[in-house]
Amino acid sequence: MAVGTGEQVKLLGAWASPYVARVKLALHLKGVSYEYMEEDLTNKSERLLRSNPVNKKVPVLIHGGKPICESQVIVQYIDEAFASVGPTLLPADPHERAVARFWATYVDDKVLLPWGMLLRAKTDEERAEWTRQTLAAVDVLEEGVRECSKRKVFFGGDDVGYLDVLLGGMVPWVYATKKISGHNFLDASKAPLLAAWMERFAELDGTKAVFQDVDSLVEYVGTVLYGTTVSN
Numbered sequence: 001m002a003v004g005t006g007e008q009v010k011l012l013g014a015w016a017s018p019y020v021a022r023v024k025l026a027l028h029l030k031g032v033s034y035e036y037m038e039e040d041l042t043n044k045s046e047r048l049l050r051s052n053p054v055n056k057k058v059p060v061l062i063h064g065g066k067p068i069c070e071s072q073v074i075v076q077y078i079d080e081a082f083a084s085v086g087p088t089l090l091p092a093d094p095h096e097r098a099v100a101r102f103w104a105t106y107v108d109d110k111v112l113l114p115w116g117m118l119l120r121a122k123t124d125e126e127r128a129e130w131t132r133q134t135l136a137a138v139d140v141l142e143e144g145v146r147e148c149s150k151r152k153v154f155f156g157g158d159d160v161g162y163l164d165v166l167l168g169g170m171v172p173w174v175y176a177t178k179k180i181s182g183h184n185f186l187d188a189s190k191a192p193l194l195a196a197w198m199e200r201f202a203e204l205d206g207t208k209a210v211f212q213d214v215d216s217l218v219e220y221v222g223t224v225l226y227g228t229t230v231s232n
């Protein structure tokens, strides 16, 4: 049962997914209980195909039998549907809300995309190019979030907010990527604000319950993305 509504909440996910992790983070931070259903993405269930017929991807949140797709949309939905419980994730001010959404979209389009390609790269040239693009995007992100964070503890202010949750899904992947490629994308010398934020975020009780084991992610990249084992 979900806190505050009485309607059942189900999450279709895949354990390694940073997009699924952000939805779990939002549910945990809000204190919404839910049933988690792991999908085999090589053999998608009827439930997934029926719930997300357009993209056929996880995460999908099913609330009271109705599916909601796309992690950013889901996190916003959780904030609105469970407004009476837990912290409010999106800022109250419309402009601040728009800025948080802007950077969330930037993270997906400009940071996660080349990062994912880097982890799938087959040649050194490809790897170098995707690394360059990811590092360039992180540079822009560091400056952008510096503007909107107003020197508060989290991007949401004194408490975790929308952008924290969206970036938070990447945290275990930052550590896994470092083990795999040697690159720490949120290195304190290059992205001091993001690096300090990551340490604070990783220390929260709610995040530890959600974060994937880093060595399992490293193994996942070797066996699932490459089809071989990566030594770390």
Ligand SMILES: N[C@@H](CCC(=O)N[C@@H](CS)C(=O)NCC(=O)O)C(=O)O
Binding pocket: 014, 016, 017, 018, 019, 041, 056, 057, 058, 059, 069, 070, 071, 072
């Ligand atoms: N934009 C989507 C991306 C979700 C996504 O890429 N999910 C991956 C797992 S990390 C997936 O379901 N892949 C299955 C497929 O592409 O067939 C979101 O934010 O929810």
